[in-house]
Amino acid sequence: MSTLGDEVGAPGAKTSPTPDWEATADLVVVGSGVAGLTAALRARELGLSVLGVTKAAVSDSNTRWAQGGVAVVDAGTGDSVAGHVADTLAAGGGLCEEDVVRSIVAGGPAAVARLRARGTTFDRADDGTLARTREGGHSAFRVIHAGGDATGAEVQRALAADVGRKRVPVLERHIAVDTLRTSSGDVGGLLLLDPDGAACVVRARAVLLATGGFGQLYQATSNPEIATGDGLALALRAGAVAADLEFVQFHPTVLYTPGARGRCPLVTEAVRGEGAVLVDAGGARVMPGVHPLGDLAPRDVVSAAITRTMADAGADHVYLDASGIGGFARRFPTVHAACARVGVDPAREPIPVAPAAHFACGGVATSPEGRTGVRGLYAAGEIARTGLHGANRLASNSLLEGLVVGERAAEAVAMDLAAGELAPLTRATPGDAAVAPVANRGLLQRLMSRHAAIGRGASGLAVAASRIAAARRDRALDGHGVVEDAALTLLADVLLAVAAERTESRGCHVRADYPQRDDAGWQRSLRVRLDATGAPVVLTPALASGAA
Ligand SMILES: Cc1cc2nc3c(=O)[nH]c(=O)nc-3n(C[C@H](O)[C@H](O)[C@H](O)COP(=O)(O)OP(=O)(O)OC[C@H]3O[C@@H](n4cnc5c(N)ncnc54)[C@H](O)[C@@H]3O)c2cc1C
Incomplete structure (x- = not known):
């Protein structure tokens, strides 16, 4: 689709080389x-x-790939806004803004009603009500889904169709x-x-x-x-x-294939919600004793536990045993198809999985x-930090946030x-941001995965920062790829700076050298902006209090 509506001043003839x-x-x-x-x-x-x-x-x-669903309360099922708020706050590791959480969660039912009015069809249970599943960190069955595990594709389809019907130019x-x-x-x-x-x-x-x-x-x-x-x-x-x-939240379970790079197929958390369990290569369970919610603990906890299990065993993946879920292919068609592509049948054998940036x-x-x-x-949407997610997003709260805050x-x-x-x-x-520092994307990805993933530490973060500083060159932002690489370069700089600053472990930020959560020193968000040279400046609490 590429329509320009009549109410927008449509592009005219070329008048100068820049802009066209x-x-x-x-x-x-x-x-x-x-x-x-x-x-x-x-x-x-x-x-x-x-x-x-x-x-x-x-x-x-990203929306198009969302699997599990949209977390939204239906008071008729015995669930409550207070329960969803409590789960969000618990997952968020002390950094959610409670009034924001309440406001967005409470806005969910009406936003989902409008989404359905725009043509989105969610799966129904046998009694005709919306089917609801449970994902990590949720104390209730409140996650609605579409096409089994193809929720995002349905949301994207319906919204794009409505944009077309309403002739919104894109x-x-x-x-x-x-x-x-x-x-x-x-x-x-x-x-x-x-x-x-x-x-x-x-x-x-x-x-x-x-x-x-x-x-x-x-x-x-x-x-x-x-x-x-x-x-x-x-x-x-x-x-x-x-x-x-x-x-940065690492999803505990993407489908593992040796040497995988780039987008890896997700194995939605709803698979664990419906009974699958994480096991190591010897078949021993990963999650018992780690968290009261076991395999349905919040994502940061599960990803960190898997990372520890892999490190102890010198392995690069664990397994998800979903053999107890009847009708797997029907309930999770997207995951089933991804497994089939790499020769895995979830009904008979455990699915190889590993955490990945999510x-x-x-x-x-x-x-x-x-x-x-x-x-x-x-x-x-995901670009924004409203205060809903804190240090770790509760599963299926992001489509909700996109709908409500959008x-x-x-x-x-x-x-x-x-x-x-x-x-x-x-x-x-x-402005004159036509030139920006750019480092090679492969180098950025290697350095960030090695030094700024789960279990980061001061020395690794410093190595990554100095190698990126040495590698970047000013380049004209004159093509799509270079615009993206410039963004990734800047975000690497900023992320490395704030990750080094926070000398504790909390939520998705797991420091190998500061493994404990430190509420006395760090129960606050780190805010950052760029100085006049484009370098990240972490704001002190006094400066940050005036920033939006
Ligand atoms: C595999 C997967 C499964 C997920 N499952 C769930 C789930 O079950 N439930 C849930 O709540 N969340 C889930 N999420 C997260 C959720 O899908 C995303 O957080 C959410 O869809 C983000 O929506 P958005 O509108 O903010 O951005 P996106 O859906 O990411 O859209 C971004 C848009 O911006 C465009 N864009 C980017 N840069 C530029 C630029 N420079 N110029 C012009 N256009 C640009 C892109 O092309 C795209 O159209 C999942 C994510 C993934 C990847």
């Missing part, structure tokens, strides 16, 4: 996952002129490179590269980033190729504050309505426009 064309809109939404499409649809309903931009096809996103294969800024630093649009690398400008009263996470910073990840953190890098360069970036718990610091500290710049961010833009808070269209100009 300009468009205008009230709001430009970057990203076509759950958060971006939800925001674009809501903004359109509110009467804003919206332009969607996405660097691949509309169907390419520019496909256009990558956002930099923001346009006014003289006072407000954001007023975007510099893009089209599929051929030609520059184009979208002037907008507001920019909403919904560009997802950065799993591609690591060698093995559940994330698709688009997950390179571009929006987060762009927001940092625009002066936004980021927080909680040291908390989810960015931190991101651009925003309010629960998606406002950043930079006027005109909004963020929603809508609220569109409403915040409409409200800020009506209040005259946003810069007029004509004032913003492209």
Whole structure:
């Protein structure tokens, strides 16, 4: 899909070598996952002129790969918002913001109702109610799913179809490179590269980033190729504050194949929710005695336990025994197909699994309505750090966050426009971030996987930082690949800086040299921004309290 609607100032003829064309809109939404499409649809309903931009096809996103489902309370099943909040706080390792958690969790049922009204079909139980499964860290069966284990594909399909029906224009294969800024630093649009690398400008009263996470910073990840953190890098360069970036969640179970690199197929946590157990090569259970919830402990706990088991045995994977689950192929068709491709039959033999980079718990610091500290710049979905996830995301809370905050961010833009808070269209100009430091992607991934994964330590983090510093070169951001590599390079710098700063272990941040949680010193988020040279500066608590 690539439609330009009539209410957006459509690209005109080429007038100058750079940019090649300009468009205008009230709001430009970057990203076509759950958060971006939800925001674009809501903004359109509110009467804003919206332009969607996405660097691949509309169907390419993390959202499309989500398996387990959406965590959402149904009071009729005996579940409660208070229970979902308590589980989220317990998983988050003391760093969730409780009022934000309550607000997003409480917004879930209405957001899911609107998602269903937009055409999403969830699986039903035999009695006709929505089927609900349980995942790690959840004390209730509250995770709704679609197509068995293909929830994200259904959400993506339905939202994209609605965007098409409502004629919301989306520019496909256009990558956002930099923001346009006014003289006072407000954001007023975007510099893009089209599929051929030609520059184009979208002037907008507001920019909403919904560009997802950065799993591609690591060698093995559940994330698709688009997950390179571009929006987060762009927001940092625009002066936004980021927080909680040291908390990269490793999913405990991606399908292990020897030497696997890039996107690895996920084995959804719902498989453990329905009875599968983790075992080592000798068949001994991994989780008993580690956590009261056993195999359904929060992800950080399970990933760390698997990592310890692998280290003790000198192995690079463990196994998931799902042989007790009847009708596996029907209930988990996506996982079954991925296993079949590597010759594993989950009904008869344990599935080889290992942890892999999965989810960015931190991101651009925003309010629960998606406002950043930079006027005109909004963020929603995995890119944003609202305070919902703290040090470790509770399973299936991210589609929920994308739905709830995606809508609220569109409403915040409409409200800020009506209040005259946003810069007029004509004032913003492209910045000069056309050149940025770039290191080789393979080197970044190797260094981050070796030194900044589970069990990081001061010396390894320092080695990674100095090798990246030595390897990077300034390069013109004149193609899609180099824009992504520049983002990954910046995020590696920032992540290494905050991971070195936090001298404790908490949630997804597991330090080999500081294995204990230290509430007296570290029960707070680390906030970071870039200085005038583009280097990350970790904000002191006093400075951070004023940042969004
Ligand atoms: C395998 C897998 C399984 C998961 N399972 C679940 C689950 O069961 N439940 C759950 O809640 N969560 C799950 N998650 C996490 C969840 O899918 C994501 O956190 C969520 O979908 C993120 O949505 P988003 O809208 O923020 O971003 P994404 O869905 O990642 O979309 C980002 C969009 O931004 C675009 N983009 C990026 N950079 C640029 C740029 N520079 N210019 C233009 N466009 C750009 C991309 O092309 C894409 O369209 C899973 C994730 C994975 C990878």
